[in-house]
Amino acid sequence: MDKQRRKFLTIAGASVLAGIGAPAIIKLTSSDAVASSGGHEAAAGHGAAPAAAGHGAEAPQGVRLGMVIDMRKMADLPGQLDGAIAACIKTHNIPEFPDTKNEIKWLWKAPFENVFLDHSSYHSSKRVATTPFPALCNHCDDPPCVRACPTKATFRIPQNGIVAMDFHRCIGCRFCMAACPYGARSFNWQDPRPYIKKYNADFPSRMKGVVEKCNFCGERLALGQEPACVEACKGTGAITFGDLNDPKSEVRQVLDSEFTIQRKTNLGTKPSVFYIV
């Protein structure tokens, strides 16, 4: 099982690189991806039909990475969200500014009433009222930020559904920040490098004047690793990560058995992050 998951993550990650990198990699990956869907017979069976049928409303075919966050388990171990955030900061060279004005946030904490504006927080249970909720990019299936970007510097990777950024193409117009209904995007108002506490040479730091956000750890997936926040919560089941379109995936098994909610579904963005409250 674990080996299979590792293989899946590698494929999902390699397709991240394919989205950003050289055409040679794309070729390599697409053949890999075909091989992988051969592994799951059910998925391969689905694969043929949609090409003719065109766009489905929700649940399009192919790999769509997503996440389920179990707030019951988050509440059981209050420190683990902080651990996940710290891991995210360390992995991605996220600068830590002393003020909120310059703040760069990929994964952060906020109260339920702020994260779930569409859900009533009137007399919510004590656990919901007191447990901080993680907020991050929802890697929407229909992302408004991608629609708004005038340079395709932010784009949805068709092979795995990750909404990614090209920091070198971004012109810093911040249209995506106005467009994102989840407040998931941050802008480098100044050179972030002096505020990076511990530099991780495996991931690039950013320059001033570009937007950034959570990338579902595409660079780690390419190496067969799990996203940093998922790894930080390993063993507790607080965060489950995987392919939402694969009925056999762990994340789908959680979704099939639990009632989950998503943020601002009425906006039609089709978020890929689910919460068990």
Next chain:
Amino acid sequence: MIEKTLKGKPAYWIWLAFLGMFMAIGAACYLRQYNFGLGMTGMSRDVSWGLYISQFTFLVGVAAGGVMLVLPYYIHDYKEFGRITILGEFLAISAIVMCMLFIMADLGQPMRALNVILHPTPNSMLFYDMCVLCGYLFLNILCGWIILTAERKQVHPPKWIYFFVYLSIPFAVSIHTVTAMLYCGLPGRHFWLSAIIAPRFLASAFAAGPALIILCCIILKRVAGFDAGRKAMNKLVTIIIYAALLNMFFVGLEFFVGYYSNIPGHKFALEYLFFGIEHHGHVYNNLVPFMWAFVILAFGAIGLLASPLAKREDDFFLGVGCAMLFLAFWLDKGIGFVLGGFVPNPLHEIVEYIPTANELGVTAGVWATGFFVLTLLYKIAVGVEHEIE
């Protein structure tokens, strides 16, 4: 014709030097911002567009306002506008120059601006905005120049130019419509997510643009002996009053939808803008004085312009009325509309924005550049008029 900008009375040179001083300040401030990053401004993660984009939005309207002269003159053959149509076209040119400068000032990576053309993205409204703004700038330069040249030679303008003149009319509408679409197509920003934004933008543009043209005419009459004519002024005032009333009507409709439906998202920004909001024990009301100044100035200006005072020979009340109206709609669109849209942020937190001194310096510099360009263009237009006489 450019040589006309090189000769002028001392007052002309003093005015240019005055503007040049602000341009220099703006350039110095921009250099600081360029080196440090946009952190030099008051913008933040939560209010990610500030004075630059709001000025841009307002000035697109000023540019589009020129069409209120072009349309009656060329489509309805309203001859009284013959002398001042060129002023509308030249105002559009300088307003678009300001728009482009504000966009450049707002970019985090201005050296990459051409990515918009290198990687054209037809699903982004910003791409279309670039297309229509460049198009409208080109059309106004072309039409203004060809027609003024013909006028100077006292011949009829070539027939082909009318194609571009007529084309510039839908373009004027499109620049402000597309600018409105930058805002009103964003999910999750309730204040902007309203189909009335584009009509409202156009209405305020058709009031603010001509108001500035009247102000320019009054000034040109005093300093350059250029008389636009009483009849033309009165007709412009009528256009301004109707457009201004429409804008106020549209603002009122926003209030109705927000407050009668009682949907918090639709109400919140209006409440913040006009009454201030208490949130977690803190009162946020930075923009309240600006918004009430907008309402009072707008209705005051409409009343003044509609009264017989505005038709007096000395133009004093006409000038005051137009200045009040221009200021009112600047407060509405150049301050309130853009900044109000960011309150609350997507997580329902409130962050207020206060521009920094450096940011104000850049803003003043861009405005000064626009008026510098406008002065030069009007010098040419008035010079040609005098030459014919």
